[in-house]
Amino acid sequence: MKTIRWGILSTAKIGTLKVIPALQKAKNSAVVAIASRSYPKAADEAARLGIPRIYGSYEALLDDPEIDAVYNPLPNHLHVPYTLKALAAGKHVLCEKPIALTAPEAYMLLREIDQYPQLKVMEAFMYRYHPQWLQVKAWVGEGAIGGLRSVHTFFSYFNNDPANIRNQADMGGGALMDIGCYCISFPRFLYGAEPLRVVGMIDRDPLLQTDRLTSGMLDFGGGRQATFTCSTQLAPFQRTFLYGSAGFIEVEIPVNAPPDRETRIVLHTGQGTQVRVFPPVDQYTLQGEQFAEAIRNNTPVPTPLSDALDNMRVIDALFQSAETRQWIQHGPEGGIPDAPEWPG
Numbered sequence: 179m180k181t182i183r184w185g186i187l188s189t190a191k192i193g194t195l196k197v198i199p200a201l202q203k204a205k206n207s208a209v210v211a212i213a214s215r216s217y218p219k220a221a222d223e224a225a226r227l228g229i230p231r232i233y234g235s236y237e238a239l240l241d242d243p244e245i246d247a248v249y250n251p252l253p254n255h256l257h258v259p260y261t262l263k264a265l266a267a268g269k270h271v272l273c274e275k276p277i278a279l280t281a282p283e284a285y286m287l288l289r290e291i292d293q294y295p296q297l298k299v300m301e302a303f304m305y306r307y308h309p310q311w312l313q314v315k316a317w318v319g320e321g322a323i324g325g326l327r328s329v330h331t332f333f334s335y336f337n338n339d340p341a342n343i344r345n346q347a348d349m350g351g352g353a354l355m356d357i358g359c360y361c362i363s364f365p366r367f368l369y370g371a372e373p374l375r376v377v378g379m380i381d382r383d384p385l386l387q388t389d390r391l392t393s394g395m396l397d398f399g400g401g402r403q404a405t406f407t408c409s410t411q412l413a414p415f416q417r418t419f420l421y422g423s424a425g426f427i428e429v430e431i432p433v434n435a436p437p438d439r440e441t442r443i444v445l446h447t448g449q450g451t452q453v454r455v456f457p458p459v460d461q462y463t464l465q466g467e468q469f470a471e472a473i474r475n476n477t478p479v480p481t482p483l484s485d486a487l488d489n490m491r492v493i494d495a496l497f498q499s500a501e502t503r504q505w506i507q508h509g510p511e512g513g514i515p516d517a518p519e520w521p522g
Contacts, residue, residue, distance in 0.1 A: 182473055183210045184207055193249060212229045213239035247470070258287050261287060265297055272465075273302060275489075300481055301481065303363055304464075305360065305435070306481060311432075314420065314429060328421040329405075329421075331407075344410060347387045351386075357410075358392055366492075372492075375505045377395050428444040
C-alpha cells in the first residue's frame with residue numbers, strides 16, 4: 179500500500195495556500211515536486227512548503243517517472259490540455275473545477291480517458307468530502323425537512339483586477355465558471371438528478387467582458403427547483419439554504435469551510451431548531467485522501483468525470499440562456515445536448 183507521490187502543476191494560490199498543505203497532511207500522500215514556467219518562483223514555493231523537486235516547466239514535471247499523480251490548478255483554459263498531457267505521461271490527475279471551458283471540451287476529455295483505463299481523473303469539488311455536506315445529504319435523504327423542493331445559494335467576492343486570471347474572459351474567467359459552478363453542483367448533488375431546463379441572467383463588466391453578476395434558475399421537474407446568484411464584484415458572502423415541505427436547512431459556509439475553525443449547519447423544523455457543529459477538518463485533505471485511495475486500490479474515484487461533464491452542460495446552457503433570453507431545455511434538441519449526440 180504505497181504512498182501516492184504528487185506533482186503540482188503551477189504555483190497557483192489555490193495550490194500553494196490550500197491544496198499542497200492539505201495533501202501534505204494526508205496519510206496516503208506525499209507532495210514531491212512542483213513546477214512553474216518560472217523556475218525561481220517554483221523554487222521559492224518549494225522552499226517555503228518543503229517540496230524536494232523543482233521544475234521550470236510543466237512538461238519536465240510530467241516527464242518525472244517517480245510522480246504518480248498530478249494536481250492541475252492551472253487557468254481554466256489549460257485544464258483539459260494539461261490533463262491530457264498528464265495522462266499521456268502515465269499520471270493520475272486531480273483537476274481543479276471547472277473541468278473545461280465548455281461541455282464539448284469536457285466530453286472530449288471524457289472520451290479520451292477511455293484510452294487510459296488504468297489512470298484516474300477527477301474534478302476537484304472538495305465540498306463533497308466535508309462532513310457538513312455529508313450530514314446535509316443524510317438529512318435530506320432521511321426526510322428531515324420533508325421533500326426537498328428548493329435549493330438556493332448566494333456566493334460572491336470582490337475582485338476587479340484586470341490582471342487576475344479570474345477576470346480574463348478568454349481564459350475562462352468570470353463568476354459562473356469560477357464560483358457559479360458550485361451553485362450548480364449543490365442541487366445536482368442533493369437531488370441526484372439533472373435539471374430539465376434552465377434560465378440565466380448575466381451582467382457583464384463593460385471592460386473585462388466577464389460575467390460579474392450571474393443568477394440562474396434550474397428546473398429539476400416534479401416541483402423541484404434551484405436558484406442562485408454569484409458575483410465577482412460584490413461584498414464577500416456565501417450561504418446555501420435547502421427548503422422542504424416540513425423545514426429548511428442552512429449551510430453557513432458551503433464552499434470555503436475553514437480547516438482551522440468549527441463549521442455548523444442548522445436544521446429548522448416545526449419541532450424546533452437543531453444545530454450541528456463540526457470540528458475543524460480540512461476538506462482538501464479528505465478529497466486528496468479519497469482520490470489517492472482510488473489510485474492505491476484501483477477502485478472508481480468518488481466523483482466520476484461524467485459528473486464534471488454534466489455540470490459543464492448546465493454552465494453552457496446558462497450562458498446560452500442569458501444570450502438568447504430564453505429557457506434552455508435539456509436534451510439533444512435543446513441547449514444541453516446529451517453527450518452521445520456530440521461527435522467523439
